[in-house]
Amino acid sequence: MTRSNARAQVETSSQPLELLLFRLADEQLYGINVHKVTEVVYCPPLRRMPGAHEVVAGIASLRGRAVPVIDLAHAIGQAPAVPTPYRLVILTEFSRSLQGLLVSRVDRIVSTRWESVRPPPSKGGAGFVTAITSVAEEMVEILDVERVLAMVAKSEQSVSSALSTEARQVLAAGLPPVLVADDSSVARGQVQRALRALGLDCVLKNNGAEALEQLRTWAELGPLQERVSMLISDIEMPQMDGYTLVSRVREDSRMSGLHILLHSSLSGRSNDDRARNSGADRFLAKFQPDELASAVVEQLACRR
Incomplete structure (x- = not known):
């Protein structure tokens, strides 16, 4: 071989x-x-x-x-x-x-x-x-x-105005985009709208393989933190699932410090534990816009 x-x-x-x-x-x-x-x-x-x-x-x-x-x-x-x-x-x-x-x-x-x-x-x-x-x-x-x-479903799909206003005051201007990997067009749209409500741009990818390729491209150009703020990834994706994506990122010294949030429709304590064991920083079950927004703000506020 x-x-x-x-x-x-x-x-x-x-x-x-x-x-x-x-x-x-x-x-x-x-x-x-x-x-x-x-x-x-x-x-x-x-x-x-x-x-x-x-x-x-x-x-x-x-x-x-x-x-x-x-x-x-x-x-x-x-x-x-x-x-x-x-x-x-x-x-x-x-x-x-x-x-x-x-x-x-x-x-x-x-x-x-x-x-x-x-x-x-x-x-x-x-x-x-x-x-x-x-x-x-x-x-x-x-x-x-x-x-x-x-x-x-008749559930809330938007970040609350109070949280949106607070986030724009807390987050630094000109932050790099958030990389989002999800094979569901609905889920990508939900996350994108939540990030936009915080004043953040995002780059959307359809699966883990595409996200990993993008991260490697950015890493070749210089320090990764100058090009991406964090990674939000689904778990269930064709070609490369979220757990494997996390593993590949953590193996690469150029991107090992990237903050990773796994965001999945799978729920329960077992998935939370498995996400953390895979090397992810946090796990959130889909989809609560304010909870997702709060997690993003908590991570990115330190970059101000």
């Missing part, structure tokens, strides 16, 4: 990814990270809620909790699901909320690696396909469930 091939192999080595595979009425094979899945159940009786988004099929009582059930086919631009006795609900927990995803059939759980996951060749599923991979020679579309949730 040549040195360049050896480096390429190390460069693409990443964390394992387990996907729950399922199908909608179109028979396309879809996937979702199993770490977002709580359980799979047959669809219970649904109660329609007045004023709910049209893709919310209804509210179900699951494990003593009222859970909104999203018609996933309808949400990504297909025809609404036809009621059958066999349809299933994938109960998911991500982005600080619990919701059910209504699907036609659940296939199986498979294990792959992030380097085998690629960005979609085009925006399929009305832009809801965030990545693709293959299993047994069949293409799997990994859905941007964060975008689905953002479409139906």
Whole structure:
């Protein structure tokens, strides 16, 4: 093996990814990270809620909790699901909320690696396909469930005016941009708007590989701190996940001091611990704009 091939192999080595595979009425094979899945159940009786988004099929009582059930086919631009006795609900927990995803059939759980996951060749599923991979020679579309949730959720999406005003007084003028890596267009937009509310510019990248390439380019030009203020990265990304990105950054002496915040829809203490063990400075679950803004201001205020 040549040195360049050896480096390429190390460069693409990443964390394992387990996907729950399922199908909608179109028979396309879809996937979702199993770490977002709580359980799979047959669809219970649904109660329609007045004023709910049209893709919310209804509210179900699951494990003593009222859970909104999203018609996933309808949400990504297909025809609404036809009621059958066999349809299933994938109960998911991500982005600080619990919701059910209504699907036609659940296939199986498979294990792959992030380097085998690629960005979609085009925006399929009305832009809801965030990545693709293959299993047994069949293409799997990994859905941007964060975008689905953002479409139906009624949560605050903007930094509060008080925090925005305070940040502009605290932060130094002319700070370098913040580098943001996230494969979800919705998440990139959310972070960008939050940073702009603080008076900060940002450079957006679609995955860890692109972010690492940008950091190396900047490092070749001189001291990294003159070109980037900090890195905000998702964890689940095609080609190179957030944990691997952090590892690569920490291995490079030119960028080892870069402040890194992992910002993921995965939540829970285990992800917090894993993020810190990977070398990241902080972990935040998506998406609370004021919490993200406060974390950024806390880090960058010392540069004034």
